[in-house]
Amino acid sequence: MTNRAFNFNAGPAALPLEVLQQAQQEFIDYAGAGMSIMEMSHRSSIFEEVNDGAQSLLRELFDIPGSYKILFLQGGASTQFAMIPMNLLTPGKVASFVHTGSWAEKAYKEAKLFGETAIAATSEAHKFNRIPSLSDIQIPANAAYLHITSNETIEGTQFQAFPKTGNVTLIGDMSSDILSRPVDVSQFGLIYAGAQKNLGPSGVTIVIAREDLVSDSPKTIPTMLRYDTHVKNNSLYNTPPSFAVYLVGLMLKWVQAKGGVAAIEQYNRDKTKLIYDTIDQSGGFYRGFADADSRSLMNITFRLGSEELEKQFVKESELQGFVGLKGHRSVGGLRASTYNAVPLESCKALAEFMADFQKRNG
Numbered sequence: 174m175t176n177r178a179f180n181f182n183a184g185p186a187a188l189p190l191e192v193l194q195q196a197q198q199e200f201i202d203y204a205g206a207g208m209s210i211m212e213m214s215h216r217s218s219i220f221e222e223v224n225d226g227a228q229s230l231l232r233e234l235f236d237i238p239g240s241y242k243i244l245f246l247q248g249g250a251s252t253q254f255a256m257i258p259m260n261l262l263t264p265g266k267v268a269s270f271v272h273t274g275s276w277a278e279k280a281y282k283e284a285k286l287f288g289e290t291a292i293a294a295t296s297e298a299h300k301f302n303r304i305p306s307l308s309d310i311q312i313p314a315n316a317a318y319l320h321i322t323s324n325e326t327i328e329g330t331q332f333q334a335f336p337k338t339g340n341v342t343l344i345g346d347m348s349s350d351i352l353s354r355p356v357d358v359s360q361f362g363l364i365y366a367g368a369q370k371n372l373g374p375s376g377v378t379i380v381i382a383r384e385d386l387v388s389d390s391p392k393t394i395p396t397m398l399r400y401d402t403h404v405k406n407n408s409l410y411n412t413p414p415s416f417a418v419y420l421v422g423l424m425l426k427w428v429q430a431k432g433g434v435a436a437i438e439q440y441n442r443d444k445t446k447l448i449y450d451t452i453d454q455s456g457g458f459y460r461g462f463a464d465a466d467s468r469s470l471m472n473i474t475f476r477l478g479s480e481e482l483e484k485q486f487v488k489e490s491e492l493q494g495f496v497g498l499k500g501h502r503s504v505g506g507l508r509a510s511t512y513n514a515v516p517l518e519s520c521k522a523l524a525e526f527m528a529d530f531q532k533r534n535g
């Protein structure tokens with residue numbers, strides 16, 4: 174019997190047991206090739222099938238229009254913080270940001286290295302416990318793009334709807350909520366996500382971009398940092414993170430088998446309801462960090478009456494097989510990350526543990 178933890182890690186995060194088991198089964202001999210997927214050329218027809226298969230299944234599941242390119246890159250979402258302004262912040266234009274918290278801040282700071290930036294809206298005055306109201310977003314007239322962080326992983330807030338930006342390109346960092354709910358991709362010029370929260374293991378970053386934005390990058394940028402390099406070469410310009418791409422493919426098949434993205438969203442709502450209800454019905458013993466209408470389906474952030482009690486909560490939870498419930502070091506408190514692959518059973522167990530902990534300490 175495998176002993177699987179109740180894994181609430183923020184990233185890298187839980188993967189479905191079925192996906193791990195399939196990878197295990199194929200680990201030594203992939204598709205009768207007599208070698209692991211890790212041991213074969215990325216120019217082989219077997220790997221090309223893996224690469225193309227993952228792309229086309231992502232296109233199907235996330236309903237990505239044909240006029241968009243899908244890239245599998247390296248360097249994490251953090252490299253996109255720089256690649257986006259390098260490629261898309263043209264002289265005389267302004268990179269504008271909705272400042273929602275820790276990850277938006279990092280994207281914003283990186284863009285400052287390359288040109289003019291502006292904050293189009295911020296919830297800093299509320300310690301980032303909410304997403305700014307869409308009507309408060311002020312996009313500068315000469316904006317190159319508006320960048321949003323669809324889900325703030327650390328604060329536990331999530332856009333419930335996306336700003337309408339007219340002619341201005343909307344860019345979304347969806348690292349922590351890609352494929353957790355249906356999205357109208359055509360509202361965005363570019364979407365990016367590190368895979369290690371909702372899509373697979375670390376090592377590969379997904380970029381989904383409207384073709385015209387990524388097919389003719391400035392020639393002054395290093396080859397590897399130009400989008401058009403990767404577009405022209407189907408993400409095979411240099412050696413790709415082949416095993417990570419393969420696992421993303423398995424994850425996508427798992428999402429498909431679950432009924433697709435809309436079914437996954439319902440599953441995520443059922444999962445998080447168990448925990449948010451426990452918080453809301455605790456009479457103030459547990460205090461949710463995020464405003465109710467900005468709450469994330471991916472990262473549930475909450476606090477207890479004292480840091481001492483929070484420490485005790487973490488300690489006792491670990492003894493009972495829970496992993497990853499300590500909040501991010503920058504904000505403290507507690508956090509349960511409930512990405513796509515986290516099973517309902519883990520959330521049920523956590524809700525029960527929380528109720529029991531309250532009974533003993535309330």
Ligand SMILES: *Cc1c(COP(=O)(O)O)cnc(C)c1O
Pocket residue numbers: 184248249250251252276322324325326346347348349367368
């Ligand atoms: C985790 C995360 C990142 C950073 O991803 P890396 O792949 O580690 O660079 C960026 N943005 C958001 C919203 C994240 O959750």
